[in-house]
Amino acid sequence: MHNSLDPRQRTQSNMAYLRSILRSGKNAVPAVLRREFHRTLQAAMQVTVRDAIKEAMDEELERDERVFLLGEEVALFEGAYKVTRGLWKKYGDKRIIDTPIAEIGFTGIAVGAAMAGLRPVVEYMSFNFSMQSVDHIINSAAKTYYMSGGLQPVSIVFRGPNGAAPGVAAQHAQCFAAWYGHVPGLKVVSPWSAEDAKGLLKSAIRDDNPVVFLENEIMYGVPFEMSEESQSKDFLIPIGKAKIERKGNHVTLVSHSHVVSRCMDAAAVLAKDGIECEVINLRTIRPMDMEAIETSVLKTKHLITVEGGWPQFGVGGEILARIMEGPGFGYLNAPAVRVTGVDIPMPYAKLLEENTLPQIKDIVFSVKKMLNV
Amino acid sequence: MRKMLTIISNVLRGSASRNGARLVVSARTYADFTPQASFDIKNCDVHKLEEGPPLQAVLTREEGLQYYRTMQTIRRMELKADQLYKQKIIRGFCHLYDGQEACAVGIEAGIKRSDHLITAYRAHGYTYTRGGTVREIMAELTGRRGGIAKGKGGSMHMYTKHFYGGNGIVGAQVPLGAGVALACKYLGKNELCVCLYGDGAANQGQIFETYNMASLWKLPCIFICENNQYGMGTSVERAAASTDYYKRGDFIPGLRVDGMDVLCVREATKFAAEHCKSGKGPILMELLTYRYHGHSMSDPGVSYRTREEIQEVRSKSDPITLLKDRMLSNNMVSVEELKEIDVEVRKEIEDAAQFATTDPEPPLEELCNHIFYNEPPMKVRGISPWIKLKSVS
Numbered sequence: 206m207h208n209s210l211d212p213r214q215r216t217q218s219n220m221a222y223l224r225s226i227l228r229s230g231k232n233a234v235p236a237v238l239r240r241e242f243h244r245t246l247q248a249a250m251q252v253t254v255r256d257a258i259k260e261a262m263d264e265e266l267e268r269d270e271r272v273f274l275l276g277e278e279v280a281l282f283e284g285a286y287k288v289t290r291g292l293w294k295k296y297g298d299k300r301i302i303d304t305p306i307a308e309i310g311f312t313g314i315a316v317g318a319a320m321a322g323l324r325p326v327v328e329y330m331s332f333n334f335s336m337q338s339v340d341h342i343i344n345s346a347a348k349t350y351y352m353s354g355g356l357q358p359v360s361i362v363f364r365g366p367n368g369a370a371p372g373v374a375a376q377h378a379q380c381f382a383a384w385y386g387h388v389p390g391l392k393v394v395s396p397w398s399a400e401d402a403k404g405l406l407k408s409a410i411r412d413d414n415p416v417v418f419l420e421n422e423i424m425y426g427v428p429f430e431m432s433e434e435s436q437s438k439d440f441l442i443p444i445g446k447a448k449i450e451r452k453g454n455h456v457t458l459v460s461h462s463h464v465v466s467r468c469m470d471a472a473a474v475l476a477k478d479g480i481e482c483e484v485i486n487l488r489t490i491r492p493m494d495m496e497a498i499e500t501s502v503l504k505t506k507h508l509i510t511v512e513g514g515w516p517q518f519g520v521g522g523e524i525l526a527r528i529m530e531g532p533g534f535g536y537l538n539a540p541a542v543r544v545t546g547v548d549i550p551m552p553y554a555k556l557l558e559e560n561t562l563p564q565i566k567d568i569v570f571s572v573k574k575m576l577n578v
Numbered sequence: 579m580r581k582m583l584t585i586i587s588n589v590l591r592g593s594a595s596r597n598g599a600r601l602v603v604s605a606r607t608y609a610d611f612t613p614q615a616s617f618d619i620k621n622c623d624v625h626k627l628e629e630g631p632p633l634q635a636v637l638t639r640e641e642g643l644q645y646y647r648t649m650q651t652i653r654r655m656e657l658k659a660d661q662l663y664k665q666k667i668i669r670g671f672c673h674l675y676d677g678q679e680a681c682a683v684g685i686e687a688g689i690k691r692s693d694h695l696i697t698a699y700r701a702h703g704y705t706y707t708r709g710g711t712v713r714e715i716m717a718e719l720t721g722r723r724g725g726i727a728k729g730k731g732g733s734m735h736m737y738t739k740h741f742y743g744g745n746g747i748v749g750a751q752v753p754l755g756a757g758v759a760l761a762c763k764y765l766g767k768n769e770l771c772v773c774l775y776g777d778g779a780a781n782q783g784q785i786f787e788t789y790n791m792a793s794l795w796k797l798p799c800i801f802i803c804e805n806n807q808y809g810m811g812t813s814v815e816r817a818a819a820s821t822d823y824y825k826r827g828d829f830i831p832g833l834r835v836d837g838m839d840v841l842c843v844r845e846a847t848k849f850a851a852e853h854c855k856s857g858k859g860p861i862l863m864e865l866l867t868y869r870y871h872g873h874s875m876s877d878p879g880v881s882y883r884t885r886e887e888i889q890e891v892r893s894k895s896d897p898i899t900l901l902k903d904r905m906l907s908n909n910m911v912s913v914e915e916l917k918e919i920d921v922e923v924r925k926e927i928e929d930a931a932q933f934a935t936t937d938p939e940p941p942l943e944e945l946c947n948h949i950f951y952n953e954p955p956m957k958v959r960g961i962s963p964w965i966k967l968k969s970v971s
Contacts, residue, residue, distance in 0.1 A: 273764070299764065305794070310753050310787025317757020320742050321694065321771075323764060344747050345754055351948045352735040354728030355971070357742070358951035389958075390949055413952040492956070530963035 249432055255425040257399035258288050258364075261406035262326065264438045266296055269324060272410060275302040275315055276328030276365075285330045286366065286425055312338030312363075316345045319361040319415075326410060329365035332381045332419065339384075346415040347390035362409045364418035367395070368462060368513045369562055371423070375550035380514030382461065385417045386490040386523070392444055393490040395419040397465040399429035401488055404442030412444065419490075421463040447494035449501070453481035456507040456572050459498055459524060461487040464513050464563060471568035480572060490520060498524060499533045508533070508541035509571055513562055516545040544571050614638040615908040619842045625825045625832040625862075631849035635841035642905045645687065645840050647919050649679035649898045652703045654927045655712050656871075659702065659719055663875045667935055668719045671746075672733050675703040677870040680897035681804055682707045684843025685772060689851055694762065696742040696755040697774035699734040700804075700869075704774070708741035712926055716934035724933065729940040730948065749775060749782030752801070756792045759799035759860075770798040770854045772847075778809020780823050789827050789860070796859035800850045801827065803864045804837065810873040811882040824864035837865030838895040868895070943968070 252260070265272050278285045280293035280303040293301040304311040308329070315325040329335045335342065346359045368380035385393045394409055394416060396402040402420065409416040434440060450465060451472050458468045465486045472482035483501050487493065502508050508528060510521035521543030528534055528541055547561045614636055622630040656676040662668045675682070682703035685695070697704050705715050710726050718725030719733055726736045736744040742758060745751040755773030762769040775785065780803050792799055803823040807814055814821045824832035831853070835846040846863055853861045868891045872879025879888070905911045946958040946969035957966045 302795075305787070305790060307787035307791065309784045310791055313750060313753025313784060314757035314760060314788065314791060317696070317742070317754035317759075318761045318764070319757070320754065321758040321761035323761045340747055340750060341753070345745070345750055350951050352727065352731040353737045353743070353948075354725070354730040355948040355951075356727060356737045360951075392950075414950045 249430050250436070251428040252399045252403075252431045253426055253428045254396075254399045254402045254420070255286065255288050257403040257429075257431065258406055258420065259290065259292065261403045261410070262289070263292060263295070265407055265410040266292065266300060268438070269410075271322065271324045272326065273300040273302065273323065274326045274328065275304050275311060277304055277306055277330050279303060279328050284328070286422060288420075288425070289328070308334050308337035309341065312341040313345065316341050316359060316361060319346070319359045320349070320357060324360045324410065326362045326364060329363065331370075331377055331422075332365050332367040333377050333379055335363065335365070335381065342385070342391070342415065342417065343388050347388050349390075350414070351390055358413050359415050360413045362406075362412075362416045362418055364406070364409075364420060366422040366425070367419035368421055369423065369546075369551065370421075372553065372555070372558065373551075374553040378551035380419075380462075380512070380546070381417075382419055382490045382512070382514055383519045383523075385419075386493075386520060388491075390415065391491060392416045393419065394444055394488065395461040395490050396488060397424065397450075397462055397486050399427075399431055400435045401442065401448075401486070403431070403435060404440050405444065405488060408441045408444050411441070416444070419462065423463045424466075427466070442488065445489045445492045445494060447488050447497040448486045449483060449497070450486045451482065451484040453483035453505065455481050455505055456509060456576060457483045457485060457498065457501040457505045458509050458511055458568070458572075459485045459487060459501075459521075460511040461490060461520065462513065464511050467563060467565055467568060468511050471565045471572070474565060474569055475572055478578070480576065480578070482572065487520075493523070493527075495524075495527050495531065495533075498528070499531060499536075502528065502533045502541075503536050506536055506538040507575055508537065509544055509568075509575060510541070511544045511563055511568055513546050516543060516548050519543070519545055521545055539575050542571065542575065544568060610909070611639055611912075612908050612910045615904075615910060617841055617904060619839060619845060620836040622836075622842075622846055623824065623834040625822075625827075626829070627831045627833065630833055631835075631842075631845040635845050637841060637904070637910070639905075639910050641687070642901065642910055643915075643919070645683050646898065646901055646905070646911075646916065647923065648683045648686075648707065649840065649901065650920060650923045651712065651926065652676075652679045652682065652706055653898060654923050655706065655715065655930070656702060658927050658931050659716070660871065660875065662716075662720065662931065662935070668733070668875075669721070670732055671699065672719065672875040673700040673873065674871040674875070675700050675869070677891070677897070678804060678806060678837070678867045679703060680840040680843055680900075681802075681837050681865050681867055684837075684840040685802065685847050687840070687844040688847025689770070689772060692740065692767075693769050693851070694740045694742070694755075694758045694771040695774070696745065696751045696758060696771065698745055698748065698751050698776060698779060700776070701734065701736060701744040704741065705736040705738060705744065709738045710736060710741075712930040713933050716930045717937050720934040720937075721939060722934060722937035723940045724937040728944075728948075749779040749784050751775065752779070752782070752785045753788045753791075755801075756788045756797050756799050756860075759792065759797040760795065762798055763796075768855060770800060770851060772800045772802060774802045774804060776809060777803060777805040777807065777814050777821075777823060778812070778817065780805075780826060781818055789830055789862075792860040793827075793830055796857065798854040798857075799860045800847070800854055801830070801860060801862045803862070804867055805864050806867050806869045808869075808873070808882065811877065813882060822864075824862055827860070827862040830860050830862050832862035832864065834864045834866065837867030838891075838897045838900060840897060840901055947971070 280301045283290040656674040686707040714726040734746045759771040824834040836842040946967045
């Protein structure tokens with residue numbers, strides 16, 4: 206590792222290396238690589254989604270005095286999932302606020318602060334806990350600009366892990382994309398990659414409207430290559446634009462969040478059989494980029510939406526309805542279908558849990574069924 | 579000499595009114611009226627405080643006239659709203675404030691315009707004291723384009739500068755208000771936020787969460803419980819295990835105030851504001867008050883209380899009468915002067931009602947506007963897939 210250092214420095218540095226492995230668990234390699242690359246910079250680098258989110262918040266906190274963070278364990282504990290590590294040390298009590306376990310209370314306080322001109326970023330330890338505060342997100346934040354006839358804007362971001370996480374069982378594994386996606390006055394973002402996370406969170410914080418930012422715990426530790434461009438402090442990804450992660454001609458797979466990984470894996474498997482999937486990463490749930498989906502369907506003539514959430518009244522349901530109502534319908538060679546989580550509360554046992562969420566084999570099966578191969 | 583001046587002025591006034599001109603009564607001011615007087619006000623019960631607000635309040639003639647005019651305006655505005663509602667020109671929810679005027683006026687007298695205030699849905703009075711005009715308030719009630727929220731909000735969603743509504747969800751306004759207070763502290767502005775709620779809302783969990791955080795972080799907010807004895811149709815004894823609302827902040831100091839006496843409310847508010855601004859954190863005030871109307875226009879207000887009770891409050895504790903009697907008995911104002919104000923107020927309300935009933939409704943083209951702030955124009959899906967509506971910020 207650091208052979209140029211003297212023995213004491215080398216020991217210290219190796220201890221730090223060891224600590225970083227222990228701390229980051231199975232994602233030790235990217236963490237260590239980052240420490241190395243930190244000095245050379247400028248080239249594309251590997252960044253975990255967690256670090257990308259933190260970088261976004263760090264840069265926006267620095268850029269605008271009015272931005273501040275609040276949530277449970279975000280300061281001293283450095284974040285329940287360590288997303289906010291280092292921020293409290295850098296910015297202090299005023300800007301990184303630990304709250305008591307009082308979701309409806311602190312969400313209301315955050316929305317009030319936004320009404321008075323600050324730009325809060327509220328962290329939910331999990332979006333499942335946001336159900337306590339949903340009244341404030343919708344009635345106090347989303348609807349206010351409209352109800353006031355344009356007098357009272359609310360610039361606020363609600364962020365945290367959403368959807369499935371391994372072994373957390375029913376009360377901690379629900380996907381809220383469809384719930385929040387239902388509401389006019391809200392923007393709902395669901396990033397997949399590290400670049401997504403960084404660029405979209407920066408855009409969300411700079412947006413003058415309420416934004417629900419749905420992260421995913423499974424993705425936190427996953428490293429992605431971040432282009433040089435994305436390392437800039439002004440790197441923004443526009444809210445409302447999807448991204449084609451993989452080009453293909455035979456079928457369009459539309460997905461968001463961690464399930465995009467599954468789609469990419471399934472696409473690799475199908476490619477061996479000569480089936481080329483076009484994988485669209487939605488990036489934003491509301492406003493949804495139907496144009497990107499329609500353009501793709503025009504080419505592939507086949508559409509499958511893939512999500513982790515429940516089927517009834519879900520994101521896939523909305524996409525299919527819009528395809529029916531729009532030009533996309535005319536292009537389809539087969540009815541569009543949805544691949545979703547099973548319509549049950551999330552079970553705990555590993556075998557059951559695995560069979561509740563779309564796996565690679567499920568996506569492959571659905572594609573082949575649709576294409577009749 | 580004095581008597582002669584009085585006679586001359588009376589004559590002048592008489593002739594002036596016949597001509598329709600408004601005679602400025604300054605001819606009498608310096609000569610006849612007491613410029614200011616000191617009044618005994620009720621003692622406030624205190625909780626976790628060494629002492630309460632002073633037991634005496636000084637009222638100047640100007641202040642008295644202003645409080646009278648403001649309370650009378652609110653009273654008449656609410657009664658006019660009652661009328662318009664019965665004529666079905668105002669629809670939906672309409673929660674009237676008559677009887678509680680001393681609260682809104684007293685609080686405003688105790689804070690600065692640059693301070694902040696938030697309340698629940700019984701908000702017309704506060705919209706007025708916080709700078710809204712009767713015209714735009716009434717036009718909002720009737721849902722017209724000249725309304726304070728362009729007709730988009732209605733009775734419960736009116737906003738002005740440093741006034742955050744008008745909130746429909748019971749109790750939600752309390753954490754919002756604490757958030758405004760957080761912003762005041764964060765931005766170092768030496769401003770505070772008044773967070774109002776009713777006796778019904780006082781049992782909401784989020785209020786206790788807010789008490790905790792406001793106290794922990796020493797937020798400059800004054801929590802004010804307007805206890806009008808009834809949460810919709812439920813009397814306080816039937817809803818609360820403890821009706822000592824001023825004590826329910828527990829670790830937050832509190833005081834219980836006579837909410838029918840505008841001077842009492844003012845002095846208590848000043849006391850509370852000082853507490854807040856000196857960095858001591860939040861404080862709680864309970865205002866004992868009464869609403870003459872039912873909970874809303876759909877509630878006659880007599881199934882859970884007696885007409886005798888309402889009548890008794892009206893005759894013994896009406897806030898406007900209380901102020902009027904004080905001023906008259908101390909020769910601070912004349913009966914004619916007050917009558918003149920009444921006439922002016924009536925006219926203002928009539929004009930506003932006229933505007934509110936004739937102003938057109940908001941244009942249909944603006945249906946989808948104001949979804950987002952600072953956003954380029956976008957399309958919104960209409961009722962059927964073939965309809966795409968335009969939305970601008």
